[in-house]
Amino acid sequence: MSDPTTQLTVLFMPESAHGPTNQCIGIGKVLLDRGHKVVFAAERSWEGKLAPLGFVEALVDLAPPDPGATDEAAGQFWIDFINETSPEFRKPTLEQLASFVQPTYQALIDGARYAEPQLKAIIEEHRPDVLVEDNVVAFPALVTSGAPFVRIVSCNPLEIRGPGIAPVFSGYAAADPSGWEPFLAEFDRTHQETWEAFNAWVQEQGAPPLPARDFVHTSEVANLYVFPEELDYTDARPLGATWHRMDSSLRETDAEWEMPDSFAARPEGAALIYLSLGSLGGADIELLQRLIDVLGTTEHRVVVSMGPRADEIRLTANMVGDAIVPQTKIIPQVDLVITHGGNNTTTESLHFGKPMIVLPLFWDQYDNAQRVDETGYGVRLSTYGFTDDELLGAVERLLADTELRARAAATGEAIRSRGGLRVGADVIERVGLDHVRGRG
Known part of the structure; x- marks a missing residue:
């Protein structure tokens, strides 16, 4: 061309x-x-x-x-x-x-x-x-x-x-x-x-x-x-x-991300999860902190995009994070994405074949959350109404669903080829x- x-x-x-x-x-x-x-x-x-x-x-x-x-x-x-x-x-x-x-x-x-x-x-x-x-x-x-x-x-x-x-x-x-x-x-x-x-x-x-x-x-x-x-x-x-x-429209300008040794050597059965509420949603630290605290009760390892109030966020022992992280380099390495449903994160997650838990906040995020849920690539949860058991249950269900994970991986391969x-x-x-x- x-x-x-x-x-x-x-x-x-x-x-x-x-x-x-x-x-x-x-x-x-x-x-x-x-x-x-x-x-x-x-x-x-x-x-x-x-x-x-x-x-x-x-x-x-x-x-x-x-x-x-x-x-x-x-x-x-x-x-x-x-x-x-x-x-x-x-x-x-x-x-x-x-x-x-x-x-x-x-x-x-x-x-x-x-x-x-x-x-x-x-x-x-x-x-x-x-x-x-x-x-x-x-x-x-x-x-x-x-x-x-x-x-x-x-x-x-x-x-x-x-x-x-x-x-x-x-x-x-x-x-x-x-x-x-x-x-x-x-x-x-x-x-x-x-x-x-x-x-x-x-x-x-x-x-x-x-x-x-x-x-x-x-x-x-x-x-x-x-x-x-x-x-x-x-x-x-x-x-x-x-x-x-x-x-997908995957920018190629993000810096590389190296997985911490403790994450690479995590216990058998412990997954790697990426958590992000986006550049704006991360400012809702009450919501972000609650998600962190609930995920902190698991054996999984979590990478957190901490957002503009990072200095007010308390990560648990099974987590690493920063105010801004190289998302396109992290998602390929994780097993599950927990997101607000922004169009970039949604398309980037599927680009790499990753199932999602979506907690929409505003604008088209509700539409993305609904579409992910109704096409079977993840779960939509009530952003402010979810219970701890609902979140943890969704995490374990998606991680254990081998059929979904295989379908998502195949979809990611097809998207990348296009x-x-x-x-x-x-x-x-x-x-x-x-x-x-x-x-x-």
Whole structure:
């Protein structure tokens, strides 16, 4: 696919969260290795983290800069966010539409509005041949530049709406559609005014109207989504020819991880488990500490991604961990993953053929948890309602299920053979090369 005579300039605009940015880093590194220039119009908190990987940092602010802000202050923002918001995660997903999902969309919209002139200036400076957006709200500058844009969906693909599938953010079962219409009606009730105002502003910037219920454009040229075929919904909701599935998007930039000698020499029957609630969920230290304490009663060895409040977490004797760990190097070595159900962790776990216990916190994590459970690759537990016996029982059941472990391993091998990272890079590269050749 790569044309050694043509160097493209590819601009990525990922959501500021770790999941979308990390998966864009994965694709971007492939394009970089092919000789293309890769520009990241990422949120400013990524400053200094992308350039060492070879990318051009063209960062944007999503709100007025705070002159007194520091890295510590940025980290404290997310700690405060989880502390203030975590009570919402205990509500049914239907109730979260008004109290969490709509305010989150509004905050993202405010960021898009603020970033628009900055993004236009970045595009004017770098003149990208193809623009890539991995976000859940539109940035009009990406679709009005004159160059083609590619959309990436790095959340659960229920975000690509259609008949025959459960509503995104609901966590509802595929086999029981009874709650689907009431959920969509409540989504419309709580989001319609926000959508109408944003849609009007998007068109004022010269961009096309937004699709109904969607806050982001779909590309007419090419769209990507990150989700394994084995979990996908395409049997119930087929997708058009512009959509391309990346079964996984495994970044290749994580540092190596060496298993401690005590873990390698663990007693017979003791498994190795990876525990992570993600970059945000880890700030809910009451939940994380409870999981640690319960798992601390077992003979298993546990690697813990401790999150932004790591200094407040007490690991037990059978554990090691750090605030940030090289997840893609750890998962291949473990027997089981206990996760919040973020799309990166879900797809990475299945990429390596690992069963999961999923305790969702917010957004599409409910959908991933439900899909893992109903396809038989793991167990969904009530995040704040599980009992100690439920968690421990799920751990032992999944570890003892040799049929599941063999099926998961075979699925992981199939996913790895499909090379999702390079599928995504190929699509973006083709779009860019077609544009350059057409221009010439």
